[in-house]
Amino acid sequence: MAETLFDIAAERLEEGTEMDRLEARGTLRLALKEAGLDVQNLSIPQLQAVFEKLMPRELEARGVADAAATCKAVMKEIANAASTTELKASNSPDEIFKRLGGS
């Protein structure tokens, strides 16, 4: 089965921190839920925003040292590893609603 962006991100997070698989996936899931994102339909810009704005706080809360730098490093790896995995987002509800109002 093909790896999703979520799988790749959770894997890199696990490698970049001392969290185990379950903890890394759970932490990422919580951050995605807070961001109102669907685990199955993630895009790189969405993950980037989560790692920039929400994950540093989540990691700090779990005792990860230098959480912001860790997030930056993990995000860089995700962007490299997942360049061919990204889903087409032109027909996501957000894109459709954006077009309907002409913005």
Added chain:
Amino acid sequence: MAEDAYIASIAAGAFFLIASVRLIRLHRRTRERPELLLGLFFALSAVYYLGFNAPSLFRFGEWPAQIELVVEWAYVLGVLPYLLFIRLVFRPNAAWASWSVGTCSALLLLSTLMLTAGGTVEYSLADPWFCFQWAGYTAPCLWLAWEAMLYRQNVTKRARIGLCPPIVANRYLLIGLFGIFQVLACLADLSIANEIGNKMTVSLFTDALLGGAEIASVAVLWLAFFPPLFYTRWITRRAVILPTPMDG
């Protein structure tokens, strides 16, 4: 009802026509299906709204029965792309959504066929086919309202981290409200059918409910499809977007 010119319904019809032209032109540019489906819904709704009220507006009595049938069918056929729009936007991969679209479409087509089989359109709660037809065109409005409000919860969160422009997030609320106002207009239809069925004149309450729902529908669609600058600025100013910790 056919004897009264409802200014609100005529205004709604005119607005639906403008919105449909804009959406179909958008489709010609993007080649995407959602705008085409919604554009067709609004175009056929405009035919119904304007066609239904034209006799009172231009004071020429009544349409010939065949024209009344065409007007009735225009609305019913317009609900089909509306259903497809909701499924395509909110539940593109859900089997239950495809079944719902199929069931609702079949219900609408069959009930309208039975209602118009005699060559005229009858509105009466005593006729079960009227009730089936009513359910067939009310369900999509309720479905749209439900989906838009459900999505709004998540999109508000996405807007907070800068993943969705606040004005787009607000559009989910407006479309959800449109669905709710359309459900209210459908409830007014029930009341009208009841009053006409009992040989009564349409009550002031029903008139106000229908008129109010149509005016409110036009207002939210105007803000959604043609957002004025002051509204866009107001929504953007009110939005709370989280700062980026790494930037600090």
